[in-house]
Amino acid sequence: MVGILHCQGLVIMLLVTCIFIALTTGPAAAIERHYIWEVSYQYKSLDCCKKLAIAINGLTPGPTISAVHGDTIVVDVINNLLMENVAIHWHGIRQRGTPWSDGADGVTQCAIMPGETYRYTFVADRAGTYMYHSHYGMQKEAGLYGMINVSLPLGVSEPFNYDFDRGIILSDWYHHTSYEQATGLSSIPFEWIGEPQSLLINGRGNYNCSGLAPSVCNSTNPQCSPSTLTVISGKTYRLRLASLTSLSSLSFQIEDHEMTVVEADGHYVEPFVTKNLYIYSGETYSVLVTANKDPSRNYWTSINVVARKPKTPNGLAIFNYYPNHFHEFPPTNPPPGPLWNDIQSQMNQSLTIKARQGFIVSPPKKSDRVIVLLNTQNKINGYVRWSLNNVSHSLPSTPYLIALRDNMTDVFDPTPPPEDYDSENYDIYSVSNNTNANSSTSIYRLQFNSTVDIILQNANSMRANCSEVHPWHLHGHDFWVLGYGEGKFNSSRDIEKYNLVDPIMKNTVPLHPYGWTALRFQADNPGVWLFHCHIEAHLFLGMLVVFESGVEKVGIIPMSNYGCGKTKSLIKRSFDNGFFKYRLNKFMIHFLNTLVKHTQC
Ligand SMILES: *[C@@H]1O[C@H](CO)[C@@H](O)[C@H](O)[C@H]1NC(C)=O
Numbered sequence: 001m002v003g004i005l006h007c008q009g010l011v012i013m014l015l016v017t018c019i020f021i022a023l024t025t026g027p028a029a030a031i032e033r034h035y036i037w038e039v040s041y042q043y044k045s046l047d048c049c050k051k052l053a054i055a056i057n058g059l060t061p062g063p064t065i066s067a068v069h070g071d072t073i074v075v076d077v078i079n080n081l082l083m084e085n086v087a088i089h090w091h092g093i094r095q096r097g098t099p100w101s102d103g104a105d106g107v108t109q110c111a112i113m114p115g116e117t118y119r120y121t122f123v124a125d126r127a128g129t130y131m132y133h134s135h136y137g138m139q140k141e142a143g144l145y146g147m148i149n150v151s152l153p154l155g156v157s158e159p160f161n162y163d164f165d166r167g168i169i170l171s172d173w174y175h176h177t178s179y180e181q182a183t184g185l186s187s188i189p190f191e192w193i194g195e196p197q198s199l200l201i202n203g204r205g206n207y208n209c210s211g212l213a214p215s216v217c218n219s220t221n222p223q224c225s226p227s228t229l230t231v232i233s234g235k236t237y238r239l240r241l242a243s244l245t246s247l248s249s250l251s252f253q254i255e256d257h258e259m260t261v262v263e264a265d266g267h268y269v270e271p272f273v274t275k276n277l278y279i280y281s282g283e284t285y286s287v288l289v290t291a292n293k294d295p296s297r298n299y300w301t302s303i304n305v306v307a308r309k310p311k312t313p314n315g316l317a318i319f320n321y322y323p324n325h326f327h328e329f330p331p332t333n334p335p336p337g338p339l340w341n342d343i344q345s346q347m348n349q350s351l352t353i354k355a356r357q358g359f360i361v362s363p364p365k366k367s368d369r370v371i372v373l374l375n376t377q378n379k380i381n382g383y384v385r386w387s388l389n390n391v392s393h394s395l396p397s398t399p400y401l402i403a404l405r406d407n408m409t410d411v412f413d414p415t416p417p418p419e420d421y422d423s424e425n426y427d428i429y430s431v432s433n434n435t436n437a438n439s440s441t442s443i444y445r446l447q448f449n450s451t452v453d454i455i456l457q458n459a460n461s462m463r464a465n466c467s468e469v470h471p472w473h474l475h476g477h478d479f480w481v482l483g484y485g486e487g488k489f490n491s492s493r494d495i496e497k498y499n500l501v502d503p504i505m506k507n508t509v510p511l512h513p514y515g516w517t518a519l520r521f522q523a524d525n526p527g528v529w530l531f532h533c534h535i536e537a538h539l540f541l542g543m544l545v546v547f548e549s550g551v552e553k554v555g556i557i558p559m560s561n562y563g564c565g566k567t568k569s570l571i572k573r574s575f576d577n578g579f580f581k582y583r584l585n586k587f588m589i590h591f592l593n594t595l596v597k598h599t600q601c
């Protein structure tokens with residue numbers, strides 16, 4: 001053991017050498033950016049209340065990854081959570097050629113066990129704003145997330161001007177742990193997680209500590225003083241916004257300032273000006289804001305919950321005009337933001353977002369296959385679940401990518417899930433007469449490079465007069481957003497209204513209450529990919545589907561992805577045949593991989 005630890009030091013030295021070599025190569029060449037991340041629980045007071053949070057190298061939210069188009073990003077994740085697995089998803093990165101680095105526990109890899117180190121390697125193959133977050137159970141809720149900022153290669157400029165570039169991570173915060181939440185959600189009687197206690201801007205919020213012991217909640221703790229964005233009068237700022245909420249859909253606004261939306265999920269948007277931006281969990285946007293108001297005072301930046309009846313106070317930050325003191329509160333009341341139930345205006349923003357002229361990627365005119373997914377809340381043996389076409393997904397203990405690539409049988413149900421629902425006889429406005437559904441591990445297998453349409457159809461939940469928003473996120477691809485509508489999708493009426501001229505491409509899109517959303521994508525990335533609701537509790541309750549395409553084209557999956565379910569036997573076999581007689585754990589495999597990689601460095 002001592003030997004291994006000693007060698008780990010050696011490995012880190014080698015890594016540092018690599019970074020050095022990378023930095024000394026010319027600026028035009030794509031480089032390898034190496035990060036070593038220690039993931040651990042720490043006591044934090046993000047909203048003034050002391051609570052365990054997951055930190056990366058001590059930070060919650062984690063550090064921003066800044067890369068240049070074409071760079072290779074290497075992240076060594078050291079799991080120091082002591083008693084909990086971890087897996088990290090690189091949200092918006094398509095992982096072309098590296099589907100095993102997608103970070104989806106149970107889909108592309110076995111989770112990283114405590115004490116182990118796992119290496120993610122992938123290429124930042126498109127400029128834009130992305131994010132990363134845990135994809136293990138409901139772990140994201142504990143604060144394991146951050147931003148990825150990929151800039152254009154040297155010599156290429158953005159089609160808009162700005163003076164400075166800033167990142168803003170939006171999230172919601174619960175005082176209960178993810179264990180309490182997960183247990184409540186999987187209990188009879190069902191215990192809903194409720195609304196979050198706080199909204200955070202760059203990891204800072206402000207809970208009302210009144211009545212709580214100062215050792216638990218201390219409103220003067222500097223950790224929870226509001227985050228500030230300092231601006232210089234007359235300058236224009238590109239704000240990169242990323243929503244990493246567990247539950248909440250948000251509206252973002254800066255008092256008295258308008259913003260111009262220019263980027264969504266890494267794609268240029270035909271610019272439009274707005275007072276507030278609706279942003280759903282899993283989405284990123286860039287907005288341009290010019291500091292052109294009275295510079296003698298500060299202004300509020302605020303976020304508020306929309307699309308659900310809010311019980312959480314607005315999240316606040318300070319838009320600080322230099323040289324005013326950055327903690328000087330604005331003399332006004334914070335803007336309340338739009339009404340939570342103004343669904344019309346939320347839908348309107350969705351319809352307004354189009355690809356920017358000059359940057360339009362035209363979608364194929366026709367699709368090869370249409371999959372309609374009815375989103376319903378259900379019961380299975382008395383447990384509350386979410387389902388698509390009456391199927392609530394449960395992940396097998398063996399990751400799909402490995403099972404399919406290695407021709408394992410009996411890992412998942414081979415019967416394909418339904419492609420449609422009984423649309424004629426289903427009333428999306430009322431509670432289903434029979435809410436029972438089935439749970440299944442079955443997946444959609446897509447012909448490689450075929451064009452697939454997805455129609456997301458919303459419906460009433462199990463509560464009368466209630467339909468919830470669901471932000472759907474696709475791994476491994478971007479899709480074209482062909483249309484949104486209210487009510488039930490009608491193919492003979494709605495298909496001809498698809499936007500095939502200038503649809504935006506995205507990786508996350510809202511499905512509005514009682515509405516539908518139509519998407520098209522090309523299944524041109526070999527691998528196994530999740531498509532799921534980005535609300536943590538809905539995902540946990542089965543609101544996901546899995547797409548496979550071209551898995552036979554996937555290269556050799558790193559051994560470090562193995563080690564759970566049926567993949568255990570493969571690890572054992574491959575090393576019994578070699579000269580390693582002792583049992584190798586994933587850490588040691590990784591360690592050996594590192595040595596191999598660094599002989600090439
Ligand atoms: C994004 O990356 C660019 C180039 O490295 C940098 O100038 C900018 O400050 C970064 N922005 C954020 C929000 O991290």
Ligand SMILES: *[C@@H]1O[C@H](CO)[C@@H](O)[C@H](O)[C@H]1NC(C)=O
Nearest residue numbers: 206207208209210211212313
């Ligand atoms: C905090 O809560 C106390 C007690 O409920 C209330 O009196 C007070 O107004 C609250 N403070 C704020 C800033 O909301």
Ligand SMILES: *[C@@H]1O[C@H](CO)[C@@H](O)[C@H](O)[C@H]1NC(C)=O
Nearest residue numbers: 213214215218219220221222
């Ligand atoms: C609250 O936080 C402030 C600032 O860190 C500190 O000075 C004070 O002692 C704390 N109060 C208590 C009761 O812990």
Ligand SMILES: *[C@@H]1O[C@H](CO)[C@@H](O)[C@H](O)[C@H]1NC(C)=O
Nearest residue numbers: 272273274344345348349352
């Ligand atoms: C829809 O949104 C656009 C862009 O924000 C705005 O200009 C327009 O007034 C909105 N229309 C309605 C009906 O709200």
Ligand SMILES: *[C@@H]1O[C@H](CO)[C@@H](O)[C@H](O)[C@H]1NC(C)=O
Nearest residue numbers: 402403404405406407408552
């Ligand atoms: C899985 O089966 C395919 C088709 O029969 C074959 O080409 C491939 O080599 C097999 N893969 C493994 C790992 O056995």
Ligand SMILES: *[C@@H]1O[C@H](CO)[C@@H](O)[C@H](O)[C@H]1NC(C)=O
Nearest residue numbers: 425426427428430431432433
């Ligand atoms: C439930 O049954 C009633 C009576 O048959 C029908 O009117 C209603 O539309 C059904 N509800 C759903 C959700 O299909």
Ligand SMILES: *[C@@H]1O[C@H](CO)[C@@H](O)[C@H](O)[C@H]1NC(C)=O
Nearest residue numbers: 374389390421422426434436
């Ligand atoms: C789901 O299955 C139940 C029981 O078979 C059935 O009554 C219900 O109509 C189905 N719902 C949908 C949306 O197909």
Ligand SMILES: *[C@@H]1O[C@H](CO)[C@@H](O)[C@H](O)[C@H]1NC(C)=O
Nearest residue numbers: 389390391435436437438439
């Ligand atoms: C669940 O699956 C069983 C067996 O495949 C089937 O008979 C039943 O109709 C399904 N129930 C629902 C609600 O889909």
Ligand SMILES: *[C@@H]1O[C@H](CO)[C@@H](O)[C@H](O)[C@H]1NC(C)=O
Nearest residue numbers: 364448449450451522524525
């Ligand atoms: C996928 O199909 C498109 C045409 O629809 C073609 O241009 C492209 O080369 C194909 N890609 C692959 C990887 O086969």
Ligand SMILES: *[C@@H]1O[C@H](CO)[C@@H](O)[C@H](O)[C@H]1NC(C)=O
Nearest residue numbers: 429430431460463464465466
């Ligand atoms: C549902 O909404 C309709 C129309 O808005 C209303 O008539 C009805 O009373 C509501 N039902 C419940 C249970 O709230």
Ligand SMILES: *[C@@H]1O[C@H](CO)[C@@H](O)[C@H](O)[C@H]1NC(C)=O
Nearest residue numbers: 424488489490491492493494
């Ligand atoms: C679908 O739209 C067509 C054309 O507008 C219309 O004739 C038909 O009645 C609609 N079907 C349903 C079920 O609403």
Ligand SMILES: [Cu+2]
Nearest residue numbers: 470533535538
């Ligand atoms: Cu959802």
